[in-house]
Amino acid sequence: MAHRTATVAEATWAPRWAGALLCLLVAAIHVVDQGGLTATRDPTYVGVAYHVLEIAAVITAVLLLLGFVRLGWLLAAGVALGPLVGYVLSRGPGLPQYSDDIANWTEPLGLVSLAVEGTLLLLSVPLFVRSLRRRP
Template sequence: MPDHAATAPETTWAARVAGALLCLAVAAIHVVDQGGITTTRDPYYVGVAYHVLEIVAVVTAVLLLLRLVRPGWLLATGVAVGPLLGYIFSRSSGLPDYSDDIGNWTETLGLVSLAVEGALLLLAAPAFVRSLRRRRS
């Protein structure tokens, strides 16, 4: 049974479904980008980060659909922010042992990813803040 304090009635079913679908889209984009579920990108730490992101995105979608909105929206914010930062760092200064994407700002899949993650961030961050305010009242 979900903890009542972790659910927020003001979070609509449509918002939770949209958040869940956006999380699943983030996971799918990263599976495609890495070349499949069983493939791990190089360098190894980037590949592991992709797998962690994909797993957390799916878990987050489930949490949102189960109305566990406070942890769901918190994780959804992370699912959005993590890859956004990864995109910026990998294309600007590069990452340790990973400079292949420096300057590659217009890659189609990367731009789709930015759009999905941006939409998720715009949905998740305010919803998480509302869930915190609800807890305090």
């Protein structure tokens, strides 16, 4: 029986699909949290940040599925890290004109979001670093 070496694309297929799925989950969670695709949270800058995150998450998922791994994993880390930082700031000291969630650390959708974003961050960072070691 002949053995063959897996190509880079074959070797990264499963993590790329997992990363893409996690990105889409980040987007879906934030769509639900803001009240739908056409809704915008108050204050306006928070609502705009939600929309930017959702668009970035979908674009990142597409990039990962198309095999643009270096850029895809870099953006995936951002898709994970951005809302994690936002969660901590909005629950901790609060954000300008946005104090509704201060000390609301156990909101169920927020905890699901943390789990998804944390998993995405743990997946994307080492794979991005590994992509830097490969030839372009």
